[in-house]
Amino acid sequence: MILKGNVVHTPAPDQAEVREGAYLVGDGETIVGLYDVLPPQYRGQPVTDYGSALILPAFTDLHLHAPQILNRGIGYDLELLPWLERYTFPTEALFADLSFAETVWKHLLNHLWEVGTLRFSAFVTVHKEAAWKLMELSEASGLRGLIGKVNMDRNSPDSLREDTAASLADTEELICRARAELNHTGFILTPRFVPSTSPALMEGLGRLGEQYDLPVQSHLSENLSEVDWVARLHPDIPTYTEVYDRFGLLRQGKTIMAHAIHLSPGEKALLKERKVTLAHCPLSNANLSSGIMPLADNLALGLDCCIASDVAGGNTAAMTSSITSAVQTSKLRRLNSPEAPPLPLATAFYLATHGPGRFFGRAGAFLPGYSFDALVVEPDPLDALVERAPLERLEQFLYHGDSRNIAARYCAGALTPRPFPSL
């Protein structure tokens, strides 16, 4: 597989590499190299020449709620806890209906494909069947997903509250089934968040994590009312972060914690030690009045961070919007914290491609040995009226482009068509 075009990617958080008219060469699922001149051994092989189009890494979204794709934009007059009660939980309850779930999942996977998110980590709902259906469909889609059945057995509406033992049994069943039947789709442990997961459930999940060496995803310190609630629920544990750690849920280098806004220095030190990935969700945090994660500070401290959509706290699954919102939000934060530097756009792009790609091995950059994942991006007719450098084309795509600008999508070495074209 050889693609030619104006290649832009971020080998490092502070570095955008631009290679005009370069050749991206792959072998099977993997990138062999990026060359300005095609090496002799590839001459005579077919080259897909995209001309002056951009070739970018595809997006990875490490925090989204699959069922909430239906709720984008709904109910942002509320903050987190009442918003969950009034909008989120009733929608999630609908996924007891497997046929409804199947239809939504197909639309969701089509949509992720459309916006160029080819790798993702998703919360489903508590429903085992709905979770398995999404895993199966994701496997068939050509996309790469980490997918987790949600666990919740306390402080939850009747329609979603699980029995602790059943929650653990359902989870283990899915883990085993995924291992037996799926090749490209992983299971990720998904306690919703501390308030809705009992100590016994967290402990059981920690044990499953250890037994099957699984990744974990959850929420941490999104909203001050939530932080207070956790403190009341666990008066014996000093911080929210330590609750997860107490139950073995900060699995070393394998954990995604969404939001992580209101953290103490001690919590940050622990998160760094456990190499937890903090998913910054700027759209969600604005919509639900949660706050602004001090991303620049966290990066300077050496914490692992990424940018994620958090659909449907976030109002769109398009990572372009989350990337630019992260930059805009960092500038607004500076109004009251002038010492905080603004987030460079290249770093924001890294945090939505190369950074989170590590949850899939090596993905999100055009480096040898990385997965061959790419988007081909064309300017719209208005932008095409003037010549632009590739980095400016990237700026335009991120700031006002959309799926109409994406001419082709490659995932793991394959040109990937719309997963469910008949919808």
Added chain:
Amino acid sequence: MILKGNVVHTPAPDQAEVREGAYLVGDGETIVGLYDVLPPQYRGQPVTDYGSALILPAFTDLHLHAPQILNRGIGYDLELLPWLERYTFPTEALFADLSFAETVWKHLLNHLWEVGTLRFSAFVTVHKEAAWKLMELSEASGLRGLIGKVNMDRNSPDSLREDTAASLADTEELICRARAELNHTGFILTPRFVPSTSPALMEGLGRLGEQYDLPVQSHLSENLSEVDWVARLHPDIPTYTEVYDRFGLLRQGKTIMAHAIHLSPGEKALLKERKVTLAHCPLSNANLSSGIMPLADNLALGLDCCIASDVAGGNTAAMTSSITSAVQTSKLRRLNSPEAPPLPLATAFYLATHGPGRFFGRAGAFLPGYSFDALVVEPDPLDALVERAPLERLEQFLYHGDSRNIAARYCAGALTPRPFPSL
């Protein structure tokens, strides 16, 4: 003209009116009324039935820079003054080429139509011919524009700096020509901002304003470096606002001032007295690190405000994005000013429809005597999977919809096709 659908509009800033399956009746360019049951006198007349689609007022954008439609997304690593020098002025200089300008204007008008902005007030460049071309094309487009040749005769690059007398003469020529030849397109006085407009030029423009009773648009207090600069340029005038007032450029009820972020109480009192419209441009103010206009405070003080795109400080002309950004930004502002209420989405919608509509007589709401301007909005297939109330459909359109959701556009009583379909 009779349309049927789920009608939503904002008769007042704090009121969204929803009328399901209602009839919007127009006569010529004007709305006669909105009815739940078609009145007897209209029975037998053709009704265009849009089923469960939303019928919304079209958007009005009172602050955008026509040439900068090319620069959306470019150069946001800089703040206002260096950004103007490095990115904006070189692009504006290109519009000395009339043939280039004509091509860009056609794309611009197509794009505004596409995103549902059917009324607008635009800065052009200093070039008389380019300004006239946009006026002519806007007249032909079916959209309704206020269009201003920019005046700048100091602190400007050589390619754009005008001779004061020539700037005034060109301006007066356009004023007279527009009056003689155009019916639906108005001229608006457009001093760029105080730093680039000499006292003699401002005085001359003030005189033209008086003589021809013209509206005025400019920039006010966007960035702290700019505010300092104005103070140094006019040490004899106490505030930035009073500079404009001194030269007759705060024309009573006919002035748009963009940004208006860093204002003293005295300036606000004067702006209220002159009934100046303050154009809040939240995307631009984040992109260029300008600040957050205290919109809630300004509304509470009785100041006239609207929401505008400020392309290309703003990264998109889609008013949906500016509306939701205004809401998001108001929530982020609360983190440091907890007493400031968040901006309700309905109010934000009002500020992009009914509020700014007053610059075109009566427009932006479905009230008798108002201009018959409407967008027909359909949910995308994913959103369509669940039933939603019309207000929720509006939320979804504003938070993640785009031009693909707009099925039809009506301006001044006419179904309006893409202005330049051959592009």
